[in-house]
Amino acid sequence: MISEEQNFMRKIEAEEKIEPKDWMPDQYRKNLIRQISQHAHSEVIGMQPEGNYITRAPSLRRKAVLISKVQDEAGHGLYLYSAAETLGISRAEMIEQLQSGKAKYSSIFNYPVLTWADIAAIGWLVDGAAIVNQVSLQRTSYGPYSRGMIRICKEESFHQRQGYEAMLSLAKGSAGQKAMAQDALNRFYWPALMMFGPHDSESAHSQKSMEWKIKRETNDDLRQKFIDQTVEQIEVLGLDHPDKGIKWNEERGHYDSSDLNWDEFWSVINGNGHCNRQRVEHHVAAHDEGEWVRDAITAYNSKKNNKKNANQTKQVA
Amino acid sequence: MSEAIKAATLEYATRLGDDSVVLGHRISEWISYGPFLEEDIAYGNVSLDYIGRARMFYTYAAELANDGRDEDDFAYMRNDREYRNLLLMEMPKGDFAYSQVRQLFADVYYTYLLPELLQSKDETLSAIAAKAIKETKYHLRRSRDWVLRLGDGTEESHQRAQKAVDALWGYTHELFDMDETEQLLADAGIGVDVSKLHDAWLAKVSEILTEATLTIPEDEWAVRGGRIGYHTENLGHMLTEMQIVHRSFPGCKW
Numbered sequence: 383m384i385s386e387e388q389n390f391m392r393k394i395e396a397e398e399k400i401e402p403k404d405w406m407p408d409q410y411r412k413n414l415i416r417q418i419s420q421h422a423h424s425e426v427i428g429m430q431p432e433g434n435y436i437t438r439a440p441s442l443r444r445k446a447v448l449i450s451k452v453q454d455e456a457g458h459g460l461y462l463y464s465a466a467e468t469l470g471i472s473r474a475e476m477i478e479q480l481q482s483g484k485a486k487y488s489s490i491f492n493y494p495v496l497t498w499a500d501i502a503a504i505g506w507l508v509d510g511a512a513i514v515n516q517v518s519l520q521r522t523s524y525g526p527y528s529r530g531m532i533r534i535c536k537e538e539s540f541h542q543r544q545g546y547e548a549m550l551s552l553a554k555g556s557a558g559q560k561a562m563a564q565d566a567l568n569r570f571y572w573p574a575l576m577m578f579g580p581h582d583s584e585s586a587h588s589q590k591s592m593e594w595k596i597k598r599e600t601n602d603d604l605r606q607k608f609i610d611q612t613v614e615q616i617e618v619l620g621l622d623h624p625d626k627g628i629k630w631n632e633e634r635g636h637y638d639s640s641d642l643n644w645d646e647f648w649s650v651i652n653g654n655g656h657c658n659r660q661r662v663e664h665h666v667a668a669h670d671e672g673e674w675v676r677d678a679i680t681a682y683n684s685k686k687n688n689k690k691n692a693n694q695t696k697q698v699a
Numbered sequence: 700m701s702e703a704i705k706a707a708t709l710e711y712a713t714r715l716g717d718d719s720v721v722l723g724h725r726i727s728e729w730i731s732y733g734p735f736l737e738e739d740i741a742y743g744n745v746s747l748d749y750i751g752r753a754r755m756f757y758t759y760a761a762e763l764a765n766d767g768r769d770e771d772d773f774a775y776m777r778n779d780r781e782y783r784n785l786l787l788m789e790m791p792k793g794d795f796a797y798s799q800v801r802q803l804f805a806d807v808y809y810t811y812l813l814p815e816l817l818q819s820k821d822e823t824l825s826a827i828a829a830k831a832i833k834e835t836k837y838h839l840r841r842s843r844d845w846v847l848r849l850g851d852g853t854e855e856s857h858q859r860a861q862k863a864v865d866a867l868w869g870y871t872h873e874l875f876d877m878d879e880t881e882q883l884l885a886d887a888g889i890g891v892d893v894s895k896l897h898d899a900w901l902a903k904v905s906e907i908l909t910e911a912t913l914t915i916p917e918d919e920w921a922v923r924g925g926r927i928g929y930h931t932e933n934l935g936h937m938l939t940e941m942q943i944v945h946r947s948f949p950g951c952k953w
Contacts, residue, residue: 672734
Protein backbone atom coordinates (compact mmCIF):
# COMPACT_ATOMS: atom_id res chain seq x y z
CA MET A 383 0.00 0.00 0.00
CA ILE A 384 1.27 3.48 -0.77
CA SER A 385 1.50 6.18 1.90
CA GLU A 386 -0.73 9.26 1.96
CA GLU A 387 2.17 11.38 0.88
CA GLN A 388 2.94 9.07 -2.04
CA ASN A 389 -0.70 9.11 -3.06
CA PHE A 390 -0.70 12.93 -2.88
CA MET A 391 2.37 13.11 -5.13
CA ARG A 392 0.83 10.57 -7.49
CA LYS A 393 -2.21 12.81 -7.92
CA ILE A 394 -0.03 15.87 -8.46
CA GLU A 395 1.95 14.07 -11.13
CA ALA A 396 -1.18 12.72 -12.80
CA GLU A 397 -2.63 16.29 -12.92
CA GLU A 398 -5.51 15.27 -10.65
CA LYS A 399 -6.86 18.09 -8.50
CA ILE A 400 -6.37 18.07 -4.74
CA GLU A 401 -9.71 18.68 -3.01
CA PRO A 402 -10.39 20.14 0.47
CA LYS A 403 -10.96 16.80 2.20
CA ASP A 404 -7.92 15.10 0.64
CA TRP A 405 -4.78 14.54 2.62
CA MET A 406 -2.13 17.15 1.90
CA PRO A 407 1.25 18.04 3.40
CA ASP A 408 1.09 20.80 6.02
CA GLN A 409 3.44 22.93 4.01
CA TYR A 410 1.27 22.58 0.90
CA ARG A 411 -1.68 23.81 2.92
CA LYS A 412 0.36 26.69 4.35
CA ASN A 413 1.70 27.75 0.96
CA LEU A 414 -1.78 27.72 -0.50
CA ILE A 415 -3.30 29.72 2.35
CA ARG A 416 -0.52 32.26 1.99
CA GLN A 417 -0.91 32.53 -1.78
CA ILE A 418 -4.73 32.51 -1.96
CA SER A 419 -5.23 34.92 0.92
CA GLN A 420 -2.60 37.25 -0.53
CA HIS A 421 -4.48 37.10 -3.79
CA ALA A 422 -7.80 37.83 -2.03
CA HIS A 423 -6.31 40.74 -0.12
CA SER A 424 -4.94 42.14 -3.37
CA GLU A 425 -8.43 42.19 -4.86
CA VAL A 426 -9.84 43.88 -1.79
CA ILE A 427 -7.08 46.46 -1.35
CA GLY A 428 -7.17 47.05 -5.12
CA MET A 429 -10.69 48.43 -4.69
CA GLN A 430 -9.21 51.50 -3.01
CA PRO A 431 -6.98 53.00 -5.71
CA GLU A 432 -9.64 52.44 -8.35
CA GLY A 433 -12.54 53.38 -6.11
CA ASN A 434 -10.67 56.61 -5.57
CA TYR A 435 -11.75 57.73 -9.07
CA ILE A 436 -15.37 56.55 -9.09
CA THR A 437 -16.63 59.94 -7.94
CA ARG A 438 -14.49 61.74 -10.54
CA ALA A 439 -14.88 59.51 -13.62
CA PRO A 440 -15.06 61.84 -16.63
CA SER A 441 -18.20 60.42 -18.26
CA LEU A 442 -21.27 58.55 -17.05
CA ARG A 443 -20.33 55.54 -19.16
CA ARG A 444 -16.82 55.40 -17.67
CA LYS A 445 -18.27 55.85 -14.20
CA ALA A 446 -20.59 52.87 -14.70
CA VAL A 447 -17.79 50.71 -16.11
CA LEU A 448 -15.51 51.60 -13.21
CA ILE A 449 -18.15 50.84 -10.59
CA SER A 450 -18.76 47.44 -12.22
CA LYS A 451 -15.07 46.75 -12.24
CA VAL A 452 -14.52 47.60 -8.58
CA GLN A 453 -17.58 45.53 -7.77
CA ASP A 454 -16.03 42.59 -9.63
CA GLU A 455 -12.86 42.97 -7.56
CA ALA A 456 -14.95 42.70 -4.41
CA GLY A 457 -16.57 39.57 -5.85
CA HIS A 458 -13.16 38.07 -6.62
CA GLY A 459 -12.10 38.81 -3.07
CA LEU A 460 -15.13 36.87 -1.87
CA TYR A 461 -14.48 33.77 -4.03
CA LEU A 462 -10.86 33.73 -2.99
CA TYR A 463 -11.61 34.11 0.72
CA SER A 464 -14.03 31.20 0.32
CA ALA A 465 -11.40 29.12 -1.50
CA ALA A 466 -8.93 29.79 1.33
CA GLU A 467 -11.58 28.92 3.92
CA THR A 468 -11.72 25.38 2.50
CA LEU A 469 -8.19 25.01 3.86
CA GLY A 470 -9.26 25.69 7.44
CA ILE A 471 -8.75 29.42 7.96
CA SER A 472 -11.60 31.89 8.54
CA ARG A 473 -12.21 35.16 6.73
CA ALA A 474 -11.92 36.99 10.05
CA GLU A 475 -8.45 35.48 10.63
CA MET A 476 -7.34 36.48 7.16
CA ILE A 477 -8.58 40.04 7.63
CA GLU A 478 -6.76 40.18 10.95
CA GLN A 479 -3.55 39.09 9.18
CA LEU A 480 -4.02 41.73 6.49
CA GLN A 481 -4.58 44.46 9.04
CA SER A 482 -1.65 43.43 11.23
CA GLY A 483 0.67 43.32 8.23
CA LYS A 484 1.30 39.59 8.62
CA ALA A 485 -0.30 38.88 5.25
CA LYS A 486 0.76 40.78 2.15
CA TYR A 487 -1.13 42.04 -0.87
CA SER A 488 0.17 42.96 -4.29
CA SER A 489 2.64 45.85 -4.06
CA ILE A 490 1.17 47.46 -7.15
CA PHE A 491 -1.59 48.94 -4.99
CA ASN A 492 0.93 50.84 -2.93
CA TYR A 493 1.47 53.17 -5.88
CA PRO A 494 -0.81 56.21 -5.90
CA VAL A 495 -3.51 56.70 -8.53
CA LEU A 496 -3.09 60.33 -9.51
CA THR A 497 -4.93 60.88 -12.79
CA TRP A 498 -7.79 59.40 -14.76
CA ALA A 499 -5.23 57.83 -17.12
CA ASP A 500 -3.91 55.85 -14.15
CA ILE A 501 -7.29 54.13 -13.99
CA ALA A 502 -6.96 53.18 -17.66
CA ALA A 503 -3.35 52.06 -17.15
CA ILE A 504 -4.32 49.90 -14.19
CA GLY A 505 -7.03 48.16 -16.17
CA TRP A 506 -4.71 47.57 -19.09
CA LEU A 507 -1.37 46.81 -17.39
CA VAL A 508 -2.21 45.66 -13.89
CA ASP A 509 -5.17 43.51 -14.86
CA GLY A 510 -3.16 42.46 -17.91
CA ALA A 511 -0.26 41.27 -15.76
CA ALA A 512 -2.69 39.62 -13.35
CA ILE A 513 -4.26 37.65 -16.19
CA VAL A 514 -0.92 36.33 -17.45
CA ASN A 515 -0.37 34.96 -13.96
CA GLN A 516 -3.94 33.78 -13.44
CA VAL A 517 -4.22 31.98 -16.76
CA SER A 518 -1.36 29.79 -15.62
CA LEU A 519 -3.06 29.35 -12.23
CA GLN A 520 -6.17 27.88 -13.86
CA ARG A 521 -4.07 24.71 -13.90
CA THR A 522 -3.03 24.98 -10.26
CA SER A 523 -3.20 21.68 -8.37
CA TYR A 524 -5.71 22.76 -5.71
CA GLY A 525 -9.27 22.30 -7.03
CA PRO A 526 -11.14 25.22 -5.42
CA TYR A 527 -8.35 27.66 -6.34
CA SER A 528 -8.22 26.40 -9.91
CA ARG A 529 -11.99 26.71 -10.37
CA GLY A 530 -11.95 30.19 -8.83
CA MET A 531 -9.25 31.24 -11.28
CA ILE A 532 -11.21 30.03 -14.29
CA ARG A 533 -14.12 32.19 -13.25
CA ILE A 534 -11.98 35.19 -12.33
CA CYS A 535 -9.98 35.10 -15.58
CA LYS A 536 -13.10 35.71 -17.64
CA GLU A 537 -13.87 38.92 -15.78
CA GLU A 538 -10.27 40.06 -15.65
CA SER A 539 -9.85 39.81 -19.39
CA PHE A 540 -12.93 42.00 -19.77
CA HIS A 541 -11.33 44.54 -17.40
CA GLN A 542 -8.11 44.43 -19.35
CA ARG A 543 -9.91 45.17 -22.63
CA GLN A 544 -11.87 48.01 -21.01
CA GLY A 545 -8.67 49.48 -19.60
CA TYR A 546 -6.91 49.31 -22.94
CA GLU A 547 -9.88 50.84 -24.70
CA ALA A 548 -9.94 53.70 -22.16
CA MET A 549 -6.20 54.17 -22.73
CA LEU A 550 -6.75 54.22 -26.48
CA SER A 551 -9.34 57.01 -26.14
CA LEU A 552 -6.78 59.07 -24.25
CA ALA A 553 -3.84 58.28 -26.52
CA LYS A 554 -5.89 59.23 -29.58
CA GLY A 555 -7.45 62.23 -27.83
CA SER A 556 -6.22 65.77 -27.17
CA ALA A 557 -2.56 66.59 -26.50
CA GLY A 558 -3.41 66.90 -22.80
CA GLN A 559 -5.07 63.50 -22.73
CA LYS A 560 -2.16 61.91 -24.57
CA ALA A 561 0.36 63.41 -22.15
CA MET A 562 -1.70 62.07 -19.26
CA ALA A 563 -1.68 58.60 -20.89
CA GLN A 564 2.09 58.65 -21.40
CA ASP A 565 2.66 59.74 -17.81
CA ALA A 566 0.48 56.92 -16.51
CA LEU A 567 2.28 54.37 -18.70
CA ASN A 568 5.66 55.62 -17.49
CA ARG A 569 4.65 55.26 -13.86
CA PHE A 570 2.75 51.96 -14.01
CA TYR A 571 4.84 49.97 -16.49
CA TRP A 572 7.65 49.07 -14.10
CA PRO A 573 5.51 48.29 -11.07
CA ALA A 574 3.36 46.08 -13.33
CA LEU A 575 6.47 44.05 -14.24
CA MET A 576 7.27 43.76 -10.55
CA MET A 577 3.89 42.10 -9.96
CA PHE A 578 5.44 38.83 -11.16
CA GLY A 579 7.66 38.83 -8.09
CA PRO A 580 11.42 38.56 -7.68
CA HIS A 581 13.73 36.70 -10.05
CA ASP A 582 13.29 32.94 -9.76
CA SER A 583 16.65 32.68 -8.00
CA GLU A 584 15.43 35.10 -5.28
CA SER A 585 11.95 33.70 -4.81
CA ALA A 586 11.56 32.09 -1.39
CA HIS A 587 8.42 30.05 -2.04
CA SER A 588 8.80 29.24 -5.69
CA GLN A 589 10.59 25.93 -5.78
CA LYS A 590 8.28 23.93 -3.56
CA SER A 591 5.21 25.58 -5.07
CA MET A 592 6.37 24.59 -8.56
CA GLU A 593 6.98 21.01 -7.43
CA TRP A 594 3.49 20.81 -5.96
CA LYS A 595 2.07 22.53 -9.03
CA ILE A 596 0.56 25.32 -6.97
CA LYS A 597 2.50 27.57 -9.35
CA ARG A 598 2.74 26.35 -12.92
CA GLU A 599 5.21 28.77 -14.48
CA THR A 600 8.11 30.70 -13.02
CA ASN A 601 8.06 34.41 -12.20
CA ASP A 602 10.59 35.22 -14.90
CA ASP A 603 8.79 33.23 -17.62
CA LEU A 604 5.48 34.91 -16.84
CA ARG A 605 7.11 38.33 -16.77
CA GLN A 606 8.67 37.67 -20.18
CA LYS A 607 5.26 36.81 -21.63
CA PHE A 608 3.87 40.08 -20.37
CA ILE A 609 6.82 42.12 -21.68
CA ASP A 610 6.41 40.51 -25.09
CA GLN A 611 2.68 41.11 -25.39
CA THR A 612 2.90 44.72 -24.20
CA VAL A 613 5.34 45.98 -26.84
CA GLU A 614 2.83 45.89 -29.66
CA GLN A 615 0.04 47.30 -27.48
CA ILE A 616 2.20 50.35 -26.76
CA GLU A 617 2.92 50.76 -30.47
CA VAL A 618 -0.79 50.71 -31.32
CA LEU A 619 -1.37 53.42 -28.71
CA GLY A 620 1.35 55.50 -30.36
CA LEU A 621 3.03 56.07 -26.99
CA ASP A 622 6.75 55.85 -26.18
CA HIS A 623 7.91 52.61 -24.58
CA PRO A 624 9.11 53.39 -21.06
CA ASP A 625 11.97 50.89 -21.41
CA LYS A 626 14.62 52.37 -23.70
CA GLY A 627 16.41 49.02 -23.63
CA ILE A 628 13.57 47.04 -25.17
CA LYS A 629 14.88 45.08 -28.18
CA TRP A 630 13.73 42.02 -30.10
CA ASN A 631 16.07 39.06 -29.69
CA GLU A 632 15.69 36.80 -32.71
CA GLU A 633 17.61 33.96 -31.14
CA ARG A 634 15.52 33.80 -27.96
CA GLY A 635 12.31 34.66 -29.75
CA HIS A 636 11.61 37.22 -27.01
CA TYR A 637 12.22 40.85 -26.26
CA ASP A 638 15.29 41.73 -24.22
CA SER A 639 14.59 44.39 -21.63
CA SER A 640 16.29 46.45 -18.95
CA ASP A 641 16.53 45.01 -15.48
CA LEU A 642 14.07 46.26 -12.91
CA ASN A 643 14.87 48.47 -9.97
CA TRP A 644 14.91 45.71 -7.39
CA ASP A 645 15.81 48.08 -4.56
CA GLU A 646 12.49 49.81 -5.16
CA PHE A 647 10.73 46.44 -5.33
CA TRP A 648 12.00 45.31 -1.93
CA SER A 649 11.53 48.74 -0.44
CA VAL A 650 7.82 48.87 -1.37
CA ILE A 651 7.29 45.28 -0.20
CA ASN A 652 8.87 46.21 3.09
CA GLY A 653 6.44 49.04 3.68
CA ASN A 654 8.06 52.08 2.11
CA GLY A 655 5.73 52.63 -0.84
CA HIS A 656 3.67 55.78 -1.24
CA CYS A 657 0.49 54.19 0.01
CA ASN A 658 1.35 51.19 2.22
CA ARG A 659 0.15 52.83 5.41
CA GLN A 660 -2.81 54.57 3.78
CA ARG A 661 -4.21 51.35 2.28
CA VAL A 662 -4.14 49.41 5.53
CA GLU A 663 -5.45 52.36 7.54
CA HIS A 664 -8.36 52.74 5.12
CA HIS A 665 -9.20 49.06 5.49
CA VAL A 666 -8.97 49.18 9.28
CA ALA A 667 -11.03 52.38 9.48
CA ALA A 668 -13.85 50.99 7.30
CA HIS A 669 -13.79 47.70 9.21
CA ASP A 670 -13.87 49.43 12.60
CA GLU A 671 -16.59 51.85 11.53
CA GLY A 672 -18.62 48.86 10.36
CA GLU A 673 -18.43 47.11 13.72
CA TRP A 674 -21.63 48.59 15.12
CA VAL A 675 -23.42 47.54 11.92
CA ARG A 676 -22.19 43.95 12.22
CA ASP A 677 -23.16 43.98 15.90
CA ALA A 678 -26.63 45.18 14.95
CA ILE A 679 -27.12 42.21 12.61
CA THR A 680 -26.05 39.77 15.29
CA ALA A 681 -28.37 41.35 17.86
CA TYR A 682 -31.29 41.49 15.42
CA ASN A 683 -30.86 37.86 14.35
CA SER A 684 -30.65 36.63 17.90
CA LYS A 685 -33.82 38.56 18.84
CA LYS A 686 -35.63 36.98 15.88
CA ASN A 687 -34.38 33.52 16.79
CA ASN A 688 -35.46 33.92 20.40
CA LYS A 689 -38.89 34.97 19.25
CA LYS A 690 -39.13 32.01 16.89
CA ASN A 691 -38.04 29.59 19.60
CA ALA A 692 -40.52 31.08 22.07
CA ASN A 693 -43.31 30.66 19.53
CA GLN A 694 -42.35 27.07 18.85
CA THR A 695 -42.30 26.32 22.57
CA LYS A 696 -45.75 27.85 22.86
CA GLN A 697 -47.06 25.72 20.03
CA VAL A 698 -45.61 22.55 21.53
CA ALA A 699 -47.11 23.41 24.93
CA MET B 700 -45.95 67.06 -29.22
CA SER B 701 -46.70 70.77 -28.63
CA GLU B 702 -43.77 73.08 -27.87
CA ALA B 703 -45.01 73.65 -24.31
CA ILE B 704 -45.30 69.92 -23.63
CA LYS B 705 -41.95 69.28 -25.23
CA ALA B 706 -40.23 71.91 -23.09
CA ALA B 707 -41.91 70.57 -19.96
CA THR B 708 -40.92 67.00 -20.81
CA LEU B 709 -37.32 68.07 -21.33
CA GLU B 710 -37.36 69.74 -17.93
CA TYR B 711 -39.01 66.68 -16.37
CA ALA B 712 -36.52 64.19 -17.83
CA THR B 713 -33.70 66.43 -16.61
CA ARG B 714 -35.14 66.52 -13.09
CA LEU B 715 -35.50 62.76 -12.94
CA GLY B 716 -31.99 62.37 -14.37
CA ASP B 717 -30.61 64.75 -11.74
CA ASP B 718 -32.29 62.79 -8.93
CA SER B 719 -30.73 59.60 -10.26
CA VAL B 720 -27.21 60.82 -10.87
CA VAL B 721 -26.98 62.59 -7.52
CA LEU B 722 -28.29 59.65 -5.49
CA GLY B 723 -26.18 57.21 -7.56
CA HIS B 724 -23.12 59.30 -6.83
CA ARG B 725 -23.81 59.38 -3.09
CA ILE B 726 -24.27 55.61 -2.97
CA SER B 727 -21.06 55.07 -4.94
CA GLU B 728 -19.15 56.92 -2.22
CA TRP B 729 -19.60 53.83 -0.05
CA ILE B 730 -17.61 51.49 -2.26
CA SER B 731 -14.62 50.17 -0.25
CA TYR B 732 -16.05 51.84 2.88
CA GLY B 733 -18.82 49.34 3.65
CA PRO B 734 -19.10 47.33 6.91
CA PHE B 735 -18.18 44.13 5.01
CA LEU B 736 -17.35 43.03 1.50
CA GLU B 737 -20.86 41.90 0.55
CA GLU B 738 -22.14 45.41 1.25
CA ASP B 739 -19.53 46.95 -1.04
CA ILE B 740 -20.93 44.76 -3.79
CA ALA B 741 -24.52 45.68 -2.95
CA TYR B 742 -23.71 49.40 -2.94
CA GLY B 743 -22.07 48.95 -6.33
CA ASN B 744 -25.22 47.33 -7.67
CA VAL B 745 -27.61 49.99 -6.46
CA SER B 746 -25.33 52.79 -7.56
CA LEU B 747 -25.06 51.28 -11.03
CA ASP B 748 -28.83 51.13 -11.32
CA TYR B 749 -29.12 54.84 -10.59
CA ILE B 750 -26.29 55.84 -12.90
CA GLY B 751 -28.02 53.75 -15.57
CA ARG B 752 -31.31 55.60 -14.99
CA ALA B 753 -29.55 58.94 -15.14
CA ARG B 754 -28.08 58.01 -18.51
CA MET B 755 -31.49 57.05 -19.89
CA PHE B 756 -33.22 60.21 -18.64
CA TYR B 757 -30.41 62.48 -19.85
CA THR B 758 -30.21 60.78 -23.20
CA TYR B 759 -33.91 61.44 -23.62
CA ALA B 760 -33.50 65.04 -22.45
CA ALA B 761 -30.69 65.51 -24.98
CA GLU B 762 -32.88 64.08 -27.71
CA LEU B 763 -35.67 66.54 -26.86
CA ALA B 764 -33.26 69.46 -26.57
CA ASN B 765 -31.78 68.56 -29.95
CA ASP B 766 -29.05 71.16 -29.57
CA GLY B 767 -25.97 68.94 -29.85
CA ARG B 768 -25.71 68.16 -26.15
CA ASP B 769 -25.38 64.57 -24.91
CA GLU B 770 -25.92 62.81 -21.58
CA ASP B 771 -22.53 63.96 -20.28
CA ASP B 772 -23.28 67.60 -21.05
CA PHE B 773 -26.31 67.30 -18.79
CA ALA B 774 -24.35 65.62 -16.00
CA TYR B 775 -21.05 67.44 -16.19
CA MET B 776 -21.65 70.85 -17.71
CA ARG B 777 -24.40 72.25 -15.49
CA ASN B 778 -23.65 73.87 -12.15
CA ASP B 779 -25.44 73.44 -8.84
CA ARG B 780 -27.89 76.28 -9.51
CA GLU B 781 -28.93 74.50 -12.69
CA TYR B 782 -29.36 71.09 -11.08
CA ARG B 783 -32.97 70.23 -10.27
CA ASN B 784 -32.66 67.19 -8.00
CA LEU B 785 -34.59 66.74 -4.77
CA LEU B 786 -32.56 67.82 -1.75
CA LEU B 787 -32.92 64.39 -0.12
CA MET B 788 -30.72 62.89 -2.83
CA GLU B 789 -27.80 65.28 -2.33
CA MET B 790 -27.39 64.94 1.44
CA PRO B 791 -23.90 63.57 2.26
CA LYS B 792 -23.56 59.84 2.82
CA GLY B 793 -23.32 60.19 6.60
CA ASP B 794 -23.04 56.98 8.58
CA PHE B 795 -24.42 53.63 7.46
CA ALA B 796 -27.77 54.26 9.16
CA TYR B 797 -28.15 57.66 7.52
CA SER B 798 -27.54 56.24 4.05
CA GLN B 799 -29.91 53.32 4.58
CA VAL B 800 -32.72 55.50 5.94
CA ARG B 801 -32.33 57.92 3.02
CA GLN B 802 -32.41 54.90 0.73
CA LEU B 803 -35.59 53.62 2.33
CA PHE B 804 -37.30 56.98 1.85
CA ALA B 805 -36.20 57.08 -1.79
CA ASP B 806 -37.04 53.44 -2.46
CA VAL B 807 -40.57 53.73 -1.10
CA TYR B 808 -41.00 56.91 -3.16
CA TYR B 809 -39.97 55.12 -6.35
CA THR B 810 -42.10 52.13 -5.42
CA TYR B 811 -45.15 54.37 -5.87
CA LEU B 812 -43.83 56.76 -8.51
CA LEU B 813 -42.57 54.26 -11.08
CA PRO B 814 -45.81 52.31 -11.65
CA GLU B 815 -47.47 55.68 -12.37
CA LEU B 816 -44.70 56.66 -14.75
CA LEU B 817 -45.09 53.30 -16.44
CA GLN B 818 -48.60 54.50 -17.45
CA SER B 819 -47.16 57.62 -19.10
CA LYS B 820 -48.30 58.39 -22.62
CA ASP B 821 -44.69 59.21 -23.32
CA GLU B 822 -43.20 55.90 -24.51
CA THR B 823 -39.64 56.68 -23.51
CA LEU B 824 -40.52 57.64 -19.95
CA SER B 825 -42.71 54.58 -19.70
CA ALA B 826 -39.91 52.32 -20.95
CA ILE B 827 -37.43 53.75 -18.44
CA ALA B 828 -39.98 53.17 -15.66
CA ALA B 829 -40.46 49.56 -16.76
CA LYS B 830 -36.77 48.85 -16.31
CA ALA B 831 -36.46 50.81 -13.07
CA ILE B 832 -39.43 49.11 -11.37
CA LYS B 833 -37.57 45.81 -11.25
CA GLU B 834 -34.51 47.44 -9.74
CA THR B 835 -36.52 49.29 -7.13
CA LYS B 836 -38.14 46.07 -5.90
CA TYR B 837 -34.70 44.78 -5.03
CA HIS B 838 -33.56 48.13 -3.60
CA LEU B 839 -36.54 48.33 -1.27
CA ARG B 840 -36.08 44.78 -0.06
CA ARG B 841 -32.55 45.67 0.88
CA SER B 842 -33.16 49.09 2.51
CA ARG B 843 -36.19 47.75 4.38
CA ASP B 844 -34.16 44.83 5.75
CA TRP B 845 -31.42 47.15 6.84
CA VAL B 846 -33.70 49.63 8.56
CA LEU B 847 -35.36 46.75 10.44
CA ARG B 848 -32.02 45.35 11.53
CA LEU B 849 -30.59 48.70 12.55
CA GLY B 850 -33.75 49.92 14.27
CA ASP B 851 -34.28 46.68 16.16
CA GLY B 852 -30.61 45.75 16.55
CA THR B 853 -28.44 47.18 19.32
CA GLU B 854 -29.00 50.29 21.40
CA GLU B 855 -26.36 52.07 19.33
CA SER B 856 -27.79 51.08 15.96
CA HIS B 857 -31.27 52.06 17.12
CA GLN B 858 -30.07 55.51 18.17
CA ARG B 859 -28.21 56.03 14.92
CA ALA B 860 -31.22 54.97 12.87
CA GLN B 861 -33.58 57.23 14.81
CA LYS B 862 -31.17 60.13 14.45
CA ALA B 863 -31.09 59.56 10.69
CA VAL B 864 -34.89 59.43 10.45
CA ASP B 865 -35.17 62.70 12.38
CA ALA B 866 -32.42 64.39 10.37
CA LEU B 867 -33.86 63.42 6.98
CA TRP B 868 -37.57 63.76 7.63
CA GLY B 869 -37.71 67.46 6.82
CA TYR B 870 -36.33 66.79 3.34
CA THR B 871 -39.07 64.32 2.42
CA HIS B 872 -41.90 66.84 2.05
CA GLU B 873 -40.74 68.29 -1.24
CA LEU B 874 -40.86 64.82 -2.78
CA PHE B 875 -44.60 65.41 -3.13
CA ASP B 876 -44.62 69.02 -4.33
CA MET B 877 -46.06 69.88 -7.72
CA ASP B 878 -45.29 72.96 -9.79
CA GLU B 879 -46.67 74.28 -13.09
CA THR B 880 -44.37 72.16 -15.21
CA GLU B 881 -45.26 68.92 -13.49
CA GLN B 882 -48.93 69.80 -13.33
CA LEU B 883 -48.99 70.42 -17.08
CA LEU B 884 -47.44 66.99 -17.67
CA ALA B 885 -49.67 65.25 -15.13
CA ASP B 886 -52.75 66.73 -16.83
CA ALA B 887 -51.43 65.55 -20.18
CA GLY B 888 -50.98 62.00 -18.89
CA ILE B 889 -47.21 62.21 -19.30
CA GLY B 890 -45.92 63.01 -15.83
CA VAL B 891 -46.83 61.72 -12.39
CA ASP B 892 -48.91 63.73 -9.93
CA VAL B 893 -46.61 63.14 -6.97
CA SER B 894 -48.92 64.98 -4.56
CA LYS B 895 -51.18 61.93 -4.79
CA LEU B 896 -48.39 59.59 -3.65
CA HIS B 897 -47.87 61.12 -0.23
CA ASP B 898 -50.44 59.09 1.71
CA ALA B 899 -49.23 55.79 0.36
CA TRP B 900 -45.61 56.75 0.98
CA LEU B 901 -46.32 57.81 4.55
CA ALA B 902 -48.30 54.67 5.29
CA LYS B 903 -45.58 52.38 3.98
CA VAL B 904 -42.71 54.23 5.62
CA SER B 905 -44.62 54.37 8.92
CA GLU B 906 -45.28 50.65 8.78
CA ILE B 907 -41.59 49.86 8.26
CA LEU B 908 -40.35 52.34 10.86
CA THR B 909 -42.83 51.01 13.40
CA GLU B 910 -41.75 47.45 12.78
CA ALA B 911 -38.16 48.67 13.22
CA THR B 912 -39.20 50.10 16.65
CA LEU B 913 -38.43 53.59 15.36
CA THR B 914 -40.53 56.70 15.97
CA ILE B 915 -42.15 58.64 13.15
CA PRO B 916 -41.20 62.29 13.60
CA GLU B 917 -43.79 64.98 14.26
CA ASP B 918 -44.05 67.30 11.26
CA GLU B 919 -42.25 70.36 12.52
CA TRP B 920 -39.87 71.38 9.80
CA ALA B 921 -39.60 71.13 6.06
CA VAL B 922 -36.85 72.30 3.72
CA ARG B 923 -37.60 72.73 0.03
CA GLY B 924 -35.98 74.05 -3.10
CA GLY B 925 -34.36 71.27 -5.14
CA ARG B 926 -36.68 71.67 -8.12
CA ILE B 927 -35.85 75.38 -8.45
CA GLY B 928 -32.11 74.92 -7.95
CA TYR B 929 -32.16 76.24 -4.38
CA HIS B 930 -29.91 73.54 -2.94
CA THR B 931 -28.18 72.71 0.31
CA GLU B 932 -24.50 73.60 0.47
CA ASN B 933 -23.63 69.95 -0.13
CA LEU B 934 -24.40 69.78 -3.83
CA GLY B 935 -21.72 72.29 -4.89
CA HIS B 936 -19.02 70.18 -3.28
CA MET B 937 -20.36 67.02 -4.79
CA LEU B 938 -20.48 68.46 -8.29
CA THR B 939 -17.03 70.00 -7.91
CA GLU B 940 -15.65 66.54 -7.36
CA MET B 941 -17.81 64.84 -9.95
CA GLN B 942 -17.12 67.34 -12.73
CA ILE B 943 -13.44 68.16 -12.16
CA VAL B 944 -11.85 65.79 -14.70
CA HIS B 945 -14.49 66.31 -17.36
CA ARG B 946 -14.24 70.09 -17.15
CA SER B 947 -10.45 70.13 -16.97
CA PHE B 948 -10.28 68.80 -20.53
CA PRO B 949 -12.91 70.81 -22.40
CA GLY B 950 -14.50 69.17 -25.39
CA CYS B 951 -12.64 65.86 -24.98
CA LYS B 952 -13.98 62.36 -25.55
CA TRP B 953 -13.38 59.67 -22.93
